[in-house]
Amino acid sequence: xxxxxxxxxxxxxxxxxxxxxxxxxxxxxxxxxxxxxxxxxxxxxxxxxxxxxxxxxxxxxxxxxxxxxxxxxxxxxxxxxxxxxxxxxxxxxxxxxxxxxxxxxxxxxxxxxxxxxxxxxxxxxxxxxxxxxxxxxxxxxxxxxxxxxxxxxxxxxxxxxxxxxxxxxxxxxxxxxxxxxxxxxxxxxxxxxxxxxxxxxxxxxxxxxxxxxxxxxxxxxxxxxxxxxxxxxxxxxxxxxxxxxxxxxxxxxxxxxxxxxxxxxxxxxxxxxxxxxxxxxxxxxxxxxxxxxxxxxxxxxxxxxxxxxxxxxxxxxxxxxxxxxxxxxxxxxxxxxxxxxxxxxxxx
Amino acid sequence: xxxxxxxxxxxxxxxxxxxxxxxxxxxxxxxxxxxxxxxxxxxxxxxxxxxxxxxxxxxxxxxxxxxxxxxxxxxxxxxxxxxxxxxxxxxxxxxxxxxxxxxxxxxxxxxxxxxxxxxxxxxxxxxxxxxxxxxxxxxxxxxxxxxxxxxxxxxxxxxxxxxxxxxxxxxxxxxxxxxxxxxxxxxxxxxxxxxxxxxxxxxxxxxxxxxxxxxxxxxxxxxxxxxxxxxxxxxxxxxxxxxxxxxxxxxxxxxxxxxxxxxxxxxxxxxxxxxxxxxxxxxxxxxxxxxxxxxxxxxxxxxxxxxxxxxxxxxxxxxxxxxxxxxxxxxxxxxxxxxxxxxxxxxx
Numbered sequence: 001x002x003x004x005x006x007x008x009x010x011x012x013x014x015x016x017x018x019x020x021x022x023x024x025x026x027x028x029x030x031x032x033x034x035x036x037x038x039x040x041x042x043x044x045x046x047x048x049x050x051x052x053x054x055x056x057x058x059x060x061x062x063x064x065x066x067x068x069x070x071x072x073x074x075x076x077x078x079x080x081x082x083x084x085x086x087x088x089x090x091x092x093x094x095x096x097x098x099x100x101x102x103x104x105x106x107x108x109x110x111x112x113x114x115x116x117x118x119x120x121x122x123x124x125x126x127x128x129x130x131x132x133x134x135x136x137x138x139x140x141x142x143x144x145x146x147x148x149x150x151x152x153x154x155x156x157x158x159x160x161x162x163x164x165x166x167x168x169x170x171x172x173x174x175x176x177x178x179x180x181x182x183x184x185x186x187x188x189x190x191x192x193x194x195x196x197x198x199x200x201x202x203x204x205x206x207x208x209x210x211x212x213x214x215x216x217x218x219x220x221x222x223x224x225x226x227x228x229x230x231x232x233x234x235x236x237x238x239x240x241x242x243x244x245x246x247x248x249x250x251x252x253x254x255x256x257x258x259x260x261x262x263x264x265x266x267x268x269x270x271x272x273x274x275x276x277x278x279x280x281x282x283x284x285x286x287x288x289x290x291x292x293x294x295x296x297x298x299x300x301x302x303x304x305x306x307x308x309x310x311x312x313x314x315x316x317x318x319x320x321x322x323x324x325x326x327x328x329x330x331x332x333x334x335x336x337x338x339x340x341x342x343x344x345x346x347x348x
Numbered sequence: 349x350x351x352x353x354x355x356x357x358x359x360x361x362x363x364x365x366x367x368x369x370x371x372x373x374x375x376x377x378x379x380x381x382x383x384x385x386x387x388x389x390x391x392x393x394x395x396x397x398x399x400x401x402x403x404x405x406x407x408x409x410x411x412x413x414x415x416x417x418x419x420x421x422x423x424x425x426x427x428x429x430x431x432x433x434x435x436x437x438x439x440x441x442x443x444x445x446x447x448x449x450x451x452x453x454x455x456x457x458x459x460x461x462x463x464x465x466x467x468x469x470x471x472x473x474x475x476x477x478x479x480x481x482x483x484x485x486x487x488x489x490x491x492x493x494x495x496x497x498x499x500x501x502x503x504x505x506x507x508x509x510x511x512x513x514x515x516x517x518x519x520x521x522x523x524x525x526x527x528x529x530x531x532x533x534x535x536x537x538x539x540x541x542x543x544x545x546x547x548x549x550x551x552x553x554x555x556x557x558x559x560x561x562x563x564x565x566x567x568x569x570x571x572x573x574x575x576x577x578x579x580x581x582x583x584x585x586x587x588x589x590x591x592x593x594x595x596x597x598x599x600x601x602x603x604x605x606x607x608x609x610x611x612x613x614x615x616x617x618x619x620x621x622x623x624x625x626x627x628x629x630x631x632x633x634x635x636x637x638x639x640x641x642x643x644x645x646x647x648x649x650x651x652x653x654x655x656x657x658x659x660x661x662x663x664x665x666x667x668x669x670x671x672x673x674x675x676x677x678x679x680x681x682x683x684x685x686x687x688x689x690x691x692x693x694x695x696x
Contacts, residue, residue, distance in 0.1 A: 099609060104609065104634075107609050107632070107633055107634070170634070261447060261452065261455050264636070267627045267630055267631060268631065269627070270627035271626070271627050271628035271631055272626065272627060272628065273624035273625065273626045273627075274624055274625055274626075274627055275624065276621035276622055276623065276624055277621065277622050277625055277637075278619070278620065278621045278622075279615050279617075279618035279619050279620060279621075279622055279639060280619035280620070280639075281639070282615055282637065282638055282639025283615060283616065283619055283639030283640060283641045284455070284639070284641060285455055285639075285641075286452075286455075286518070286638060286639060286640050286641065287638065287639060288612070288636050288637065288638040289625075289630065289636065289637050289638075290630055290634060290635065290636040290637075291627060291628075291629070291630025291631030291632070291633075291634060291635060292631060292634050293631045293632060293633075293634065
């Protein structure tokens, strides 16, 4: 085992602070990564504060990791020292069940191993995330980062990127489609970039008129202010697909009215009970509401390659590791455009 | 115009009683039908009592009509005097919009014309339903009834039948699939028959243990009592499709847990706000909730032909027209197995 520096918390009440954690020695299928950058995801805050009731402490967040390979196990084929690589929300799965065989490791029947707050299969101990100087991950869960992209701004692609790319890709968004993105935050800003790059007429749907300008800069063709009933009425039954990134309880009925016959709204943000959905809004028009969770490893690599081709990265604000508690407050207040990324040099 | 006998109501507070209504003269594309039987749908009660706030009076319910052709217009090609035919929930639509062109007249952009409580395109007056001695309908909305079936028991197929057949057909239910039907009433009992005939492993999901025996008689391979948490847990993540026929507000979360990855639950009963749905139940497993409304005319004919092939009809209890108010009470109390059908001879 190797002792390394990390930033984490001993309890849901505490701020994050510097601590020492252990990483396993490099096994034959492992890739050891020197972490360069780590994105700050809203889930990191939920986990640190035990909002979902399943946090184990000490807890070291971070699942939007970009780094440099510094060592590989004897059986590793696809990576070598010096490669720039990424690690997302998962670091292991059974690799044998139907979902794993179908490249949907996020739905592994035995449970995927989270990058943090999961159970390390090799040590039996806790997994610790990317708010740290190094991480050791089995080869199958390491991603190649396209060399033409700004490495810092790639980090958020590993969670916010794949979470929005996957449903747009799965529901086959393409040129000629009219696609709505609800909510303009870490997820929503990536949703706009992807839908636009896939060739869709991309419409930002937001409660805040002051987000219109930025939405257009990011690639939206138009903006609907969802509080404006006339505007919502004008777009009734016209959307081929809606990506709903709102991370909290809300009323989805007005968005269902925007869908065409047989069209789908996919939820990627809110994992809690929503406001009561009106059954009639699904029945009239054979409409659908679905959900989507990150994406499998194969699709995550496809997403990174797509970003390389289309020169897509996240809009980021860099911070030092020591600024993390302020960053958490600002994320909670939606005061970031659109993702904080930690420069891990600050911890070394 | 022709004056005929009907049963209807002048206000949402009154019982139904005999009245005289007018039917249009037969136009060149019209088929005039002597009504033999009419099913009693729960919607008839909602309409009579103005539960949905859109009823116009006088109101004559009935949209599960079977009868004999007694006259056809000069341009009618597919029907002749003496044919046994059906009429369902629609008697007209624009026939030009995208949904109409796609055989989804129920979603006609200009609004389909309901068999009752709609606006007759030819007279500009109210449409009156099948609780009457005759009806005149444009050819495109008349269905052929397979001659091998018990005509009385065909009537409910025109609404309860197509409402359940359409989603099972649209989501491609087939041999090898595990299909759940939630709720055992007029819709649910047809759902079981269809899913079974399509070759699926058909599971009745109900709150009432006393419905188990009947569900199996109707074609269910097994029954899950949804209040039994252990049973629900045993079937977690195992269903390819669930047809939810519950007609009132309820909690759909337990059923979402039963779906496989990427599987759909389709709602055909409840058009009101449901209990809060947990977004996480969709996100974990990329699951879907959809709705479906009756079915288009082409699919309704396919359904009737399917019934002819597989010898499927509704389980019915015959009543005279004069018994309708008692029948309404019994439908409201779920005291019918599984559909009342009016013998229209009683009104003639």
